[in-house]
Amino acid sequence: MNKSYTVLISLIVALGGFLLGFDSAVISGAVKGITAYFNMTDAMLGFSVGCVIFGAMAGNLLAGPMADKFGRKNVLIVVAALFAISASWSALATSYVEFIIARIIGGIGIGGAILIAPIYIAEIAPPKLRGSLVSFNQLNIVIGISVAYFSNYFLVNYGDESWRWMLGVEAIPAIVYFASLFTVPRSPRWLILKLNKVKLARKILQKIGGEEYAELTVAEIQRGLEKKEKKGKLSDLFKSKYATIMIIALGIAFFQQITGINAIFYYAPTIFEQAGGSTDSSFLQAIVVGLTNLVFTLVAIWLIDRLGRKPLLLLGTSFMTIALLMAALAFNNATYNFNGDALKRVGDPQIYKALQPMEGESFESQSRLFEAVNERLAEEQFLNFKRNEITNFININASLVLMAILLYVAAFAISLGPVMWTLISEIFPSKIKGIAISVVGFFNSLVSFSVTQVFPWELSNLGPTLTFALYALLSLLAFFFVSRYVIETKGKTLEEVEQSLIRT
Structure with missing residues (x-):
């Protein structure tokens, strides 16, 4: 078996996961710059950040059918091109509409990468290596997020429009990915199932695992083709026998995003600046967030088959709730001093000039501060104060905020982050698995889009105390949902899982 060749192919394809993670997190450093340059309202900012998820939903819907028709490799090449176009165009954009279009193009790439890269790796990998090789994609997503935070930190002071460099640098790995994909073979399973090119597929499989492996795999694919089960339809998902499965899948997909993880990733520097940090220290703290996510994702990969899915979910949602309450408490206890x-x-x-008469005053809560300041400022000035100037007056336990965010990210990284997709891949019967995972992925992206769209408005209008308290409540509800509905699948065959969930 040519293990090194298979690993190399998987690593190249998994670069799609790296770009996905990078694209998702890099916007966090550009928030302040694009807000000022395009003169954005809270709604415009929320959409400019969240529209990438809007594009991802379109990518989710398009990628599967396109990959079946044109092949996994060809779709991934298009995905790489979309990432390069999006990075370059968003960096060069001179209007808000241009910027949004560029971001949505990147989102389509994300929607394609998150579905097709793991499918390709699973189809190219021998069974003994499949689990670890498919995990390359998830690991690369997390690495991409961390690298984006590092990149933002080093580019934050790179001129007045540093946000352009932050967004544009993604074009480099995207072009590398695009070029590298031409060196990988087409999926042997797709070649047989769609084009009936058995000879070419056998040649690729021989290079991966030798002649005996190639013959066995070709025979297995052909047997599957002969006995191919009729594909499930969208209407099948609403049958009563699948009700328990759909409750678990949609519930986990909902809570994975509604508890605020993408708000944290997309707006990490903004949150730390709200806690009174300087721009440089806020970007440095965002790097720590990315590294924490990476480390605890590795922990989750190690624990998921040892401790089990449900215990990790219960442990994670418990600590997410505690962490978010810590953040809410820190902001609630903050004071605002006009010295x-x-x-x-x-x-x-x-x-x-408008605030100078307030010198010497102090406020015990953000709501009282806003009441006093609002009387002295015009609407646009008041919005600017809430976004940018409030950090000059806050006196807060910034260490507690940092600890809370790191605990939250760590708890998410060992639970809802990686466990959701593992669990969903196990609970759906093969007949409806394809359509069901697409629907759940689309729903998950829709919730994520809603969270990122609303988060800037929440920070400006509810304030960080109520915002984090709301996410804490949702994390607590996630804990009770997992406790009540989620079953443990560790150590069970897929047939055993199916028997325990399907209503007869």
């Missing part, structure tokens, strides 16, 4: 030094740090001269 001379704080006023001098105000960047807008008009806001400075």
Whole structure:
């Protein structure tokens, strides 16, 4: 068996996961720059960040049929091109509409990469290596997120429009991915199932595992083709016998996103600046968030077949709730002091002039602060104050905020993050698995889009205390949902899982 060749192919294809993670997180560093450049409202900012998920939903719907028709490799090549176009165009955009279009193009790439890269790897990998090789994709997503935070940190002071460099640098790995994909073979299973090119498929399989492996695999694929079960339809998902499965799948997909993980990843520097950090320290803290996500994803991969799915979900949602309550408590206990030094740090001269009479005043809550400030500022000035200037006056336990965010990310990374897709791949019968996972993935992206769209408005209007308290409540509900509905699948065959969930 040519293990090194198979690993190399898988690593090349898994670069799609790296780009997915990078594209998802890199926007966090550009938030402040694009808000100012395109003069965005909260709604516009939320859409500019979240529209990539909007594109991903389209990618989810298009990628499967396109991969079946044109092949996994060809679709991945298109995905790489979309990432390169999106990165370059978003970096060069001069209008809000241009920027949105560029972001949506990248989102389509994300939707394709998240579905097709693991499918290709699963089809090319021998059974003994399949689990570890498919996990390359998830691991690369997390690495991509971490690298994006590092990149943002080093580029944050790179000129007045550093956000352009942050977004544009993604074109480099995208072009490398595009070129590398031409060196990988087409999926042997797709070649047989769609084109009946048995000879070419056998040649690829021989290079992967030798002649005996190639003959056995070709025979297995052909037997599967002969006995191919009729594919499930969308209407099948609504049959009463699948009700328990759909409750678990849609529930886990809902709670994975509604508890705020993408809000944290997309707006990490913004959150740390709200806690009074400087721009540089906020970006540095975002790097720590990315590394924490990486480390605990590795922990989850190690624990998932040892501890089990349900225990990890219960453990993770418990600590997510605690972490989010810690963040809410930190912001709730913050005070706001209008001393001379704080006023001098105000960047807008008009806001400075309007607030100067407040020198010496202090506030015990954000709501009272906003009431007082709102009386002195015009609407646009007040929005600018809430977004940018409030950090000059806050006195908060910033260490507690950092600890809370790191605990939250760690808890998510060992539970809802990786466990959701593992669980969903196990609970659906083969007849409906394809259509069901597409529907659940689409729903998951829809919830994610909603969260990222609303988060800037929540920070500006509800304030961080209520925002984090709301996410804590949703994490607690996730704990009770897992406790009540999710079954343990560790050590069970897929047939045993199917028997325990399907209503007769």
